Amino acid sequence: MKEIRFYNTxxxxxxxxxxxxxxxxxxxxxxxxxxxxxHLGHARAAVVFDVLYRFLRFVGYEVVYVxxxxxxxxxxxxxxxxxxxxxxxxxxxxxxxxxxxxxxxxVLRPTYEPRATEHIPQIIALIERLIQKGYAYVVEGDVYFSxxxxxxxxxxxxxxxxxxxxxxxxSVSDKKRHPLDFALWKAEKPGEPSWESPWGRGRPGWHIExxxxxxxxxxxxxxxxxxxxxxxxxxxxxxxxxxEAATGKPxxxxxxxxxxxxxxxxxxxxxxxxxxxxxxxxxxxxxxxxRLFLLSMHYRSPLDYSEKVVSDHEKALEGxxxxxxxxxxxxxxxxxxxxxxEKPLAEASKTLAHLETRFCEALADDLNTAKAIGExxxxxxxxxxxxxxxxxxPSAKHLEVAHQGIELVQKLGGKLLGILEEDPxxxxxxxxxxxxxxxxxxxxKIEALIKEREEARRAKDYARADAIRDELGKMGxxxxxxxxxxxxxxx
RNA sequence: GGCGGCGUAGCCAAGCGGUUAAGGCGACGGUCUGCAAAAUCGUUAUUCCGGGGUUCGAAUCCCCGCGCCGCCUCCA
Numbered sequence: 001m002k003e004i005r006f007y008n009t010x011x012x013x014x015x016x017x018x019x020x021x022x023x024x025x026x027x028x029x030x031x032x033x034x035x036x037x038x039h040l041g042h043a044r045a046a047v048v049f050d051v052l053y054r055f056l057r058f059v060g061y062e063v064v065y066v067x068x069x070x071x072x073x074x075x076x077x078x079x080x081x082x083x084x085x086x087x088x089x090x091x092x093x094x095x096x097x098x099x100x101x102x103x104x105x106x107v108l109r110p111t112y113e114p115r116a117t118e119h120i121p122q123i124i125a126l127i128e129r130l131i132q133k134g135y136a137y138v139v140e141g142d143v144y145f146s147x148x149x150x151x152x153x154x155x156x157x158x159x160x161x162x163x164x165x166x167x168x169x170x171s172v173s174d175k176k177r178h179p180l181d182f183a184l185w186k187a188e189k190p191g192e193p194s195w196e197s198p199w200g201r202g203r204p205g206w207h208i209e210x211x212x213x214x215x216x217x218x219x220x221x222x223x224x225x226x227x228x229x230x231x232x233x234x235x236x237x238x239x240x241x242x243x244e245a246a247t248g249k250p251x252x253x254x255x256x257x258x259x260x261x262x263x264x265x266x267x268x269x270x271x272x273x274x275x276x277x278x279x280x281x282x283x284x285x286x287x288x289x290x291r292l293f294l295l296s297m298h299y300r301s302p303l304d305y306s307e308k309v310v311s312d313h314e315k316a317l318e319g320x321x322x323x324x325x326x327x328x329x330x331x332x333x334x335x336x337x338x339x340x341x342e343k344p345l346a347e348a349s350k351t352l353a354h355l356e357t358r359f360c361e362a363l364a365d366d367l368n369t370a371k372a373i374g375e376x377x378x379x380x381x382x383x384x385x386x387x388x389x390x391x392x393x394p395s396a397k398h399l400e401v402a403h404q405g406i407e408l409v410q411k412l413g414g415k416l417l418g419i420l421e422e423d424p425x426x427x428x429x430x431x432x433x434x435x436x437x438x439x440x441x442x443x444x445k446i447e448a449l450i451k452e453r454e455e456a457r458r459a460k461d462y463a464r465a466d467a468i469r470d471e472l473g474k475m476g477x478x479x480x481x482x483x484x485x486x487x488x489x490x491x
Numbered sequence: 492g493g494c495g496g497c498g499u500a501g502c503c504a505a506g507c508g509g510u511u512a513a514g515g516c517g518a519c520g521g522u523c524u525g526c527a528a529a530a531u532c533g534u535u536a537u538u539c540c541g542g543g544g545u546u547c548g549a550a551u552c553c554c555c556g557c558g559c560c561g562c563c564u565c566c567a
Contacts, residue, residue, distance in 0.1 A: 012495085014507085029567090030567070031567085032567075033565085033566080038567090039567090040567095041566085041567050042567050043567085044567065045567035046567080048567095049567095073565085074565075075565070075566095157494075157495090157562075157563080158493095158494055158495070159493075159494060159562095159563070160493095163492095163493055163494075163563085164493085164563065206565085226567095227567065228566075228567030229495090229496090229561065229562075229567085230561075230562065230565095230566055230567070231566075231567070232495090232562070233494090233562060233563065234563085234564085235565095235566090257567095258567070259496085259561085259567095260560090260561065260566095260567075261567085262560075262561090265559065265560060266560080267560080267561065267566090268567095269566065269567095270565090270566070271565085271566080292515095293503095296503070296504070296514095296515080297503085297504070298504090298505080300496085301496080301497075301504095302496085302497075302560065302561075304503085306502095306503090308502075308503085308516085309502075309503050309516085311516085312502080312503065312515065312516040312517085313503085313515070313516080315515085315516065316514090316515050316516070319515095319529090322529075323529095323530090326529090326530095362505090365507095368505075368506095370504060370505055370513095370514085371504095371505050371506080371513075371514085373504095373505095373514070373515080374504085374505060374513050374514035374515080375513085375514080376514090377513095377514050377515065378513080378514070381514095384529095384530060384531075385530090385531080387530075388523095388530065388531065457525085460525080462525055462526070465525090465526090466525095466526070466527085469526090469527075469528095478527095478528065478529095479527080479528065480527085480528045480529050481524080481527080481528075481529090482528095482529080487528090487529080489528095
């Protein structure tokens with residue numbers, strides 16, 4: 001296995017990944033603010049870091065993975081007030097909804113999924129530490145972090161305080177000593193949830209929760225911290241400032257940021273209203289098709305969403321499953337392969353092993369899932385060749401190579417990418433049922449017609465057989481005659 | 492304005508100085524098939540936004556343009 005390399009936002013280049021205390025790896029990813037349904041952008045971040053998590057475990061690391069839920073913030077408060085529910089009720093609802101989405105998308109559960117409101121003591125302790133060290137100040141029940149006290153402020157996003165002051169779109173609050181100072185603690189406002197603190201009742205600011213929870217679960221220096229590119233400034237910059245000011249130690253060894261999902265090249269976002277929710281997508285596509293789409297682009301690049309492209313990936317996925325389906329039906333007819341098959345079989349086996357290496361190297365190279373997917377589809381090609389080689393009389397040796405391929409698909413596709421892990425027969429039946437329902441077609445009718453056509457074919461009544469096929473074709477049903485019977489699919 | 496990124500076939504996309512520029516979707520032709528479909532074989536980028544430069548050699552490095560996007564405010 002070649003060394004693993006990641007693009008570290010902090011140093012702006014790809015660097016070898018060396019965990020602080022192998023085999024342990026600590027990893028923190030910014031989760032969602034639970035105030036609305038999650039969209040494709042949230043799904044991308046979750047799926048990308050899910051594959052990272054899977055890959056690190058696959059190569060033998062013991063990964064402690066934390067992904068938080070922000071369950072108290074301005075948007076949650078506003079939304080809860082609009083709906084006349086408590087912030088807890090609202091957050092709970094969307095956390096549950098997100099969990100459903102993640103489960104459907106086969107995103108593995110992180111080791112811990114902490115919520116901000118369940119870590120108020122840790123947050124307060126961290127703020128106190130910052131005040132003691134002179135990095136934070138109290139104004140009328142608010143506590144602010146003083147960016148000028150932290151000389152390295154801006155190191156992640158590549159800005160200086162001067163530059164940012166110049167372009168200042170930052171609202172100047174008379175309470176802040178510097179426009180970029182940010183709230184660690186916000187004084188209670190009437191009708192808003194609040195907690196006791198040394199500075200009076202109030203609630204935590206946004207940035208502090210991630211530092212507090214990351215340190216609580218993972219220690220003062222963590223290996224990996226992930227999140228969307230849009231979090232680099234100010235959120236992650238602020239996390240660094242708070243954490244490193246408090247501990248005097250590096251907070252994160254490797255910062256990883258995923259690119260945005262775009263629509264017509266524009267960022268998908270709530271405010272632009274150009275978002276598609278995960279639930280809407282799941283209603284139209286197989287979850288694995290979504291994963292395939294989300295992983296088809298390198299994680300740091302923008303990913304432009306369009307139904308056509310998602311469907312293209314879905315078709316590719318279906319084709320792969322159809323190959324697996326046929327492969328699974330093979331039964332050995334003889335013990336030994338025909339002599340002229342021995343060499344191709346040996347070559348197929350060798351190619352499969354080679355593809356596995358290439359696949360893993362792709363992931364090791366800054367999680368290049370797009371390349372890895374390419375290698376995986378080359379496995380499909382090998383399997384199709386094998387299928388052809390098998391013909392109607394596969395030998396035990398043919399089957400052995402077939403199983404090697406199937407296992408490889410389960411390992412690389414299933415275990416690492418979270419795709420192609422269903423039973424092909426179940427996958428195909430699910431697709432059929434979904435398509436039948438969409439088009440309002442009757443399975444019984446289709447199957448009866450197919451049976452009738454098969455009888456006609458046996459009787460060599462091809463005119464009748466073709467008439468039935470045309471009829472089914474008009475219904476959107478495509479037929480494919482195989483040695484094991486007629487395979488059908490609804491387009 | 493500052494910082495960062497992108498521009499590869501009809502569409503999506505890999506490629507990080509050196510074999511025939513991965514892979515997917517699509518299109519066209521051959522094989523297979525009763526005919527289809529699927530599969531398979533071949534064709535579909537003599538060339539990587541444009542122009543210079545470095546180099547024995549560049550899609551890959553440098554410079555100058557053009558176009559697009561993200562961040563600088565809450566945001567995955």
